[in-house]
Amino acid sequence: MRILPKFCIRSLPPTSPKGKALVIFLLGAMLCVAAALSLRCGSQDYSLAQLLDALRQGEGAPWRILVHVRFPRTLAALLAGSALALAGALMQAVLNNAMASPNVIGINAGAGFGAMLVSCLLPAAGLLPAASFLGAFGAALFIYALARRAGLSRTTLILAGLAVSSVLTALVNLLTLLYPDTVMGATGFLLGGFSGVTLAVVRGAAVYLAAGAALCVVLAGDLNVLQLGEESAASLGLHVERVRLVSVLSAALLAGGAVSFSGLLGFVGLLVPHMARRLVGGDNRWLLSASALLGGSFVLLCDVLARVLFAPFELPVGIVMSLLGGPFFLYLLLHRRGGRVYA
Amino acid sequence: MLEFRRVAAGYGPDPVLHDISFAVPSGSITTLIGPNGCGKTTLLRAAAGQLPLQSGEILLDGKPLGSYERRELARTAAFMPQVRTVPAITVGALVAHGRFPYLGFSRQLRPSDKAAIRQAMELTGVAAWEGRDLRALSGGERQRVYLAMALAQDTKVIFLDEPTTYLDLGHQFQLLELISALNRQGKTVVMVLHDLAHALRYSDQILLLERGEKVLCASPRAVYESGALERVFGVRVHQASGTYYFTPADS
Numbered sequence: 001m002r003i004l005p006k007f008c009i010r011s012l013p014p015t016s017p018k019g020k021a022l023v024i025f026l027l028g029a030m031l032c033v034a035a036a037l038s039l040r041c042g043s044q045d046y047s048l049a050q051l052l053d054a055l056r057q058g059e060g061a062p063w064r065i066l067v068h069v070r071f072p073r074t075l076a077a078l079l080a081g082s083a084l085a086l087a088g089a090l091m092q093a094v095l096n097n098a099m100a101s102p103n104v105i106g107i108n109a110g111a112g113f114g115a116m117l118v119s120c121l122l123p124a125a126g127l128l129p130a131a132s133f134l135g136a137f138g139a140a141l142f143i144y145a146l147a148r149r150a151g152l153s154r155t156t157l158i159l160a161g162l163a164v165s166s167v168l169t170a171l172v173n174l175l176t177l178l179y180p181d182t183v184m185g186a187t188g189f190l191l192g193g194f195s196g197v198t199l200a201v202v203r204g205a206a207v208y209l210a211a212g213a214a215l216c217v218v219l220a221g222d223l224n225v226l227q228l229g230e231e232s233a234a235s236l237g238l239h240v241e242r243v244r245l246v247s248v249l250s251a252a253l254l255a256g257g258a259v260s261f262s263g264l265l266g267f268v269g270l271l272v273p274h275m276a277r278r279l280v281g282g283d284n285r286w287l288l289s290a291s292a293l294l295g296g297s298f299v300l301l302c303d304v305l306a307r308v309l310f311a312p313f314e315l316p317v318g319i320v321m322s323l324l325g326g327p328f329f330l331y332l333l334l335h336r337r338g339g340r341v342y343a
Numbered sequence: 344m345l346e347f348r349r350v351a352a353g354y355g356p357d358p359v360l361h362d363i364s365f366a367v368p369s370g371s372i373t374t375l376i377g378p379n380g381c382g383k384t385t386l387l388r389a390a391a392g393q394l395p396l397q398s399g400e401i402l403l404d405g406k407p408l409g410s411y412e413r414r415e416l417a418r419t420a421a422f423m424p425q426v427r428t429v430p431a432i433t434v435g436a437l438v439a440h441g442r443f444p445y446l447g448f449s450r451q452l453r454p455s456d457k458a459a460i461r462q463a464m465e466l467t468g469v470a471a472w473e474g475r476d477l478r479a480l481s482g483g484e485r486q487r488v489y490l491a492m493a494l495a496q497d498t499k500v501i502f503l504d505e506p507t508t509y510l511d512l513g514h515q516f517q518l519l520e521l522i523s524a525l526n527r528q529g530k531t532v533v534m535v536l537h538d539l540a541h542a543l544r545y546s547d548q549i550l551l552l553e554r555g556e557k558v559l560c561a562s563p564r565a566v567y568e569s570g571a572l573e574r575v576f577g578v579r580v581h582q583a584s585g586t587y588y589f590t591p592a593d594s
Contacts, residue, residue: 015433015474096428221450224436225443229428235391236496237417237444282431 013281020286023279027293031078034300038074039066041304043312068198076197077303077317078296080262081272083209083254084108085295086216088269089276089288090251091140093223094244095147097157101270102136102255105161108266109168110139111252111259112189116172120179129205133256139164140248140255172264192265192318194303205257212253216288219247223284265318268295271325274332298325344369344500344531345390350399352389358397358555359385365550365560369499372523372532374542377552378576383535384425384504386552390533391422391502404499417444421493425504425535427485434480434488435473438464441495463494467521483514490521501525503534507541519545539576543567543587551575 014020040046046054046062054062088101095105102108114135118127143164147157172190222243225233234240255269275298276290299317302324306315345367353359359382367373375383388394390401392408401408404419411419421441430437441463442456452460464470467487477485486506493501506522507515515538523545526532536542542549543563551558551566553575559566566572567587572580578589 221446225440227428227430227432228437228440229424229426229430231388231393231422231424232427234393235417235420235422235424236440237414239413283436 013277013279015281020280020283024286024289024293027279027290027297031293031297031300034297034304035074035078038077038300038304039070042070042307043314072197072199072202073194073303074300075199076194076202076261077299079202079206079209080194080258080265081268081295081297081299082292083212083258083295084262084265084269085272085276085291085298086213086288087251087254087258088295089273089284089291090216090219090223090247090254091269092273093226093284094144094247094251095157096227098274099158099270100161101273102140102251103264103266103269104158104165105143106139106165106168107136107143107252107255108259108264108269109165109172111136111256112172112264113168113175114138114256115260116175116189120175126204128201129208129257129260132205132260133208133253135168136256136259137249137252139168140252144244144248169264189263191316192263192321193306193316194262195314197261201261205260208253208257208260212250212257213292215246215250215253216292219243219250220285220288223247227282227284263318265299265321267318267321267325267329268299271329272298274329278332344371344404345533346402347386347390348400348402350389350401351397352385352394352399353397353555354385354394360389360555363399363552363557365557367500367531367533367548369531370526370529371547372526372534372545373548373550374546375533375535375550375552376537376539376542377558381552382555383552385555386550387422387502387504387533387535388424391420392416393422414444417496417498419498420500420502421496421498422502423489423493423504423506425508427489429478429485432477433473434469434475434477434491435460435464437477437488438469438491438495441492441497444496459497460495463491466494466525467491482509483511483517486510486514486518487521490518494525498530500531500533503532505535505537507536507538515541539572539580539589540587 014023036048039051040048044065050062051066054060054066057063084102087107091100091102091105091107092098111132112135114131115128118131143161146160222238225236225238226240226243230240272295273287273291276287276294280286280290299321302321303317306317306320309315347363347365350363351358351361363386375386377383385394389396392411403411439452439460442452442459445456446452464473467490469488469491472480472484472488477488480488503522506518510518519541522532546563548560549563549566550560551571558571558575559569561569567580567582572578573592577592579592581588581590
């Protein structure tokens with residue numbers, strides 16, 4: 001079974017910077033198409049011409065839907081997908097572990113717990129992203145400290161992450177039972193989704209996402225050196241500990257920001273960096289860009305499907321994502337190739 | 344070039360190394376030998392600034408090791424650890440990482456960096472593999488690529504922890520000849536070797552360690568004649584036609 005024609009598979013990831021730039025360009029184009037689809041499709045479809053008309057008129061039902069529903073939703077899906085994919089790529093690089101994505105090792109759950117706690121105890125929308133970030137950072141630091149202190153093997157680290165994740169998820173569940181009427185629709189939050197997302201909520205998280213993304217730009221080159229192993233990296237003059245801590249901080253900013261408005265979207269952080277690695281290789285400067293673009297597209301497309309498949313009823317996007325992403329991830333695992341050049 | 348002054352170092356409360364003092368002359372090859380667990384790797388890591396000292400002092404190029412800034416240290420001494428990860432990376436990209444201590448904030452390679460990378464690859468004979476995946480190379484080839492990375496670092500001193508491990512005899516000699524060629528061009532080499540015959544053959548100076556303490560530090564000839572090898576390793580050392588070989592102590 002092949003998804004791409006053979007010559008495509010053989011030339012991926014491209015070895016030349018030009019080839020990689022082309023892949024990045026195509027991913028960018030895909031993101032634009034996905035965003036356009038997300039603006040057009042839903043319980044009511046609009047053609048691009050209708051959308052432009054609506055924008056020109058600046059009033060009427062299509063305009064209101066576009067501005068108050070579709071646009072915030074599109075933006076939210078795009079940003080959440082990009083941020084979670086970036087956070088996944090960062091954690092995979094820092095922990096040198098292909099399984100270390102924010103949803104597996106408890107960062108998302110930490111963010112969810114923080115957000116839920118605040119929305120139950122101090123329901124003020126402005127605090128949500130901060131609480132979510134703090135929860136994510138706390139969980140990330142805890143896992144990281146565990147890995148440092150106990151020198152955990154890769155498998156043990158993942159198991160520890162799962163344990164942390166399940167404790168935090170249990171706490172989130174407990175809170176939803178104790179406070180059934182919080183601002184966050186409980187099931188929507190647990191599964192992850194973008195229905196009812198507003199521009200104000202996304203704006204509140206934007207600072208965190210921007211800060212996290214900016215750190216990624218600074219970190220990419222250093223993460224490449226870290227790939228050589230801790231000792232080699234240190235002997236090249238890299239401040240290993242600082243790079244790791246800043247990466248964890250960046251991942252927490254990204255995952256915390258995203259979870260504060262999208263809920264516990266799993267999987268994108270695990271799946272997308274793997275797909276991106278296939279497309280552009282292991283050089284983090286390319287890998288992080290590709291993950292961000294691909295993550296945005298993936299979540300946007302899943303959200304479109306979630307709205308369209310059983311319209312006018314809507315599925316939580318997390319379900320669509322797992323239904324689509326799971327089998328694709330299996331495909332990637334089964335079609336691993338050993339001798340490919342990843343740099 | 345490198346001087347240990349009463350150094351104690353280790354990982355826990357009990358130091359692995361006790362009261363080690365010796366000096367490495369500039370432009371020499373110094374080899375650390377000793378039985379398993381005697382602290383060779385610990386000593387090398389301490390010399391490379393990878394392990395904090397518990398007491399004593401290490402001078403590198405006349406300056407205390409602790410006073411070096413990270414990148415400055417990486418421009419003075421390169422370190423090739425024994426356990427090397429094999430990342431998914433091309434040979435060229437790996438060697439290019441050797442220039443990391445010279446890069447600015449943007450981490451862009453300048454023409455001088457590219458020249459140093461090219462030169463390091465040519466010296467070690469890995470230039471032809473530039474675009475190849477590191478993981479597709481054999482152990483001996485990989486070792487040379489890592490050596491190329493250390494050379495690209497353009498340092499006065501290079502620390503090598505068992506560079507010949509896992510290599511067959513032919514490749515061991517190839518690598519050691521390469522190292523001694525680099526040494527003749529002025530590089531100071533400090534390395535750990537398991538193979539006593541190699542150590543005696545390729546070194547200017549040998550530091551023999553036993554249970555974290557210095558037994559002696561002398562020329563290969565003097566080490567051979569001291570009889571310390573027999574005692575420390577429990578073997579008999581023979582010399583024949585300019586080389587050394589070993590037999591069990593009780594044969």
